Amino acid sequence: MRVTFLGTGSAMPTGDRFQTGLLVESGERSLMVDCGSGTLHALQRTDVGYEGIDAVLLTHHHLDHVSDLMALCKARWLAGETDLTVAGPPGTRDLLTDLFDVHDYLQDRLDLTVREVDPGQFELAGFPVAAMEARHSTYCLAYRLTDPESADGGGEDTHSDGDPPAFVFSGDSEAFEELIEFADGAAVLAHDCSFPDSVDVSNHPTPSSLGRALSNADATVGRVYLTHLYPHTDGRHEAMLDSMSDHYDGDVRFARDELSLDIE
Numbered sequence: 358m359r360v361t362f363l364g365t366g367s368a369m370p371t372g373d374r375f376q377t378g379l380l381v382e383s384g385e386r387s388l389m390v391d392c393g394s395g396t397l398h399a400l401q402r403t404d405v406g407y408e409g410i411d412a413v414l415l416t417h418h419h420l421d422h423v424s425d426l427m428a429l430c431k432a433r434w435l436a437g438e439t440d441l442t443v444a445g446p447p448g449t450r451d452l453l454t455d456l457f458d459v460h461d462y463l464q465d466r467l468d469l470t471v472r473e474v475d476p477g478q479f480e481l482a483g484f485p486v487a488a489m490e491a492r493h494s495t496y497c498l499a500y501r502l503t504d505p506e507s508a509d510g511g512g513e514d515t516h517s518d519g520d521p522p523a524f525v526f527s528g529d530s531e532a533f534e535e536l537i538e539f540a541d542g543a544a545v546l547a548h549d550c551s552f553p554d555s556v557d558v559s560n561h562p563t564p565s566s567l568g569r570a571l572s573n574a575d576a577t578v579g580r581v582y583l584t585h586l587y588p589h590t591d592g593r594h595e596a597m598l599d600s601m602s603d604h605y606d607g608d609v610r611f612a613r614d615e616l617s618l619d620i621e
Contacts, residue, residue: 358382358383358502358504358506358522358524358619358620358621359382359619359620360380360524360547360617360620361379361380361382361615361616361618362378362582362584362612362613362614363375363378363379363380363389363395363396363399363403363615364376364378364391364393364394364395364396364399365377365584365585365586365612365614365616366395366421366585366586366614367421367551367586367587368419368420368421368587369588370394370588371586373614374586374614375393375394375395375396375399375614376393376395376396376424376425377391377393377396377416377421377422377584377585378390378391378393378395378396378400379391379526380400380403380405380410381524383504383505383506384505384506386411386482386483386484386505387405387410387411387482388410388411388413388414388481388482388502389412389413389414390416390500390502391413391414391415391416391422391423392413392415392423392424392425392426392429393420393421393422393423393424393425394421394424394425395425396425397425397428397429399614399615400429402615407429407432407436407438408433408436408438411442411482412441412442412443412444413429413441413443413444414445414486414500415444415445415446415449416445416446416497416498416526416528416529417445417446417493417495417496417497417498417528417529418446418449418452418495419529422528422529423452426443426456427456427457427463430463430466430467431460431463434463439466439467439468440467440468440470441467441468441469442470442471442481443469443470443471443472444471444472444473444474444481445472445473445474445498446475446496446497447473447496448496449471449472449473450471450473453469453471474486474488474498475488476489476490476498483505484502484503484505485502485503485505486500486501486502486503487500487501487503488500489535489536489539491527491529491530491531491536492530492531492533492536492560493528493530493531493560493561494560497528497529497530498528499525499526499527499528499530499536499539500525500526501523501524501525501539501540501543502524502525503521503523504521504522504523504620504621507521520542522620522621523542523543523620524543524545524546524547524620525539525540525545525546525547526546526547527546527547527548529549529551529560529561529585530548530549530560530561530562531559531562531566532548532566532567532571534570534574534575535574536570537570537574537576537578538574538575538576540576540578541574541576542577542578543579544579544580544620545578545580545582545618546578546580546581546582547581547582547612548567548582548583548584549561549562549584550562550563550564550583550584550585550586551585551587551589551590552587552590553589553590553596553597553600554600555589561585564597564598564601565600565601565603567583567601567605568600568601568602568603568604568605569604569605571601571605571607572604572605579608580607580608580610581607581608581609581610582609582611582612582616583597583610583611583612584612586611586612594611598611
């Protein structure tokens with residue numbers, strides 16, 4: 358299974374990071390998780406491209422996670438790829454209905470399937486997915502994706518206990534122990550870490566709050582990547598990692614746009 362960060366930024370552009378988006382691939386299967394501004398361009402830089410994805414999975418409906426969704430729909434229509442599945446938390450169907458009402462010339466141009474998902478387990482585009490509710494200012498789901506092929510072999514990130522390789526994405530969320538335990542055994546956890554400790558914030562974690570949750574949770578995670586980075590984090594990465602290391606001694610790194618990880 359391969360994960361590519363299409364966008365690691367937030368609602369406030371930095372000039373260096375697109376908004377939130379991920380590409381998950383396994384064999385011939387491909388799934389886009391969130392679709393923020395700029396991620397359509399990033400997707401087209403991959404071998405999959407906007408014509409090749411099988412589905413889009415939304416964590417929540419904030420603009421920086423959905424703003425390229427209609428651009429993706431139009432690009433696929435113009436390219437002749439009219440089948441697309443969009444899945445997400447309750448309200449996703451109304452979101453798509455409203456977007457197509459605004460862009461009415463796209464009505465009936467795509468064979469669109471919309472699925473609303475709840476916490477629990479389901480399958481999307483061939484990927485086994487588990488979902489749990491995160492803690493954010495709007496309803497948001499965190500997702501655990503398991504490699505459907507469970508291929509043997511090495512890679513940059515390897516899950517070693519014999520379970521199928523798994524990748525967990527927090528979506529936008531405060532740090533809390535239950536979410537870390539949801540990622541127990543995952544090779545990689547990509548977690549929101551929007552601000553440094555100097556910013557008083559709710560609905561997003563700081564390095565110290567995330568470090569405490571990682572340390573206190575009854576879970577083992579292979580590697581943690583920090584994402585959803587606001588401009589406030591620029592130039593403070595080392596200090597943020599130091600803050601986390603005061604509480605958690607695991608492998609923590611900053612995600613960056615176009616970073617690809619093989620999880621095998």
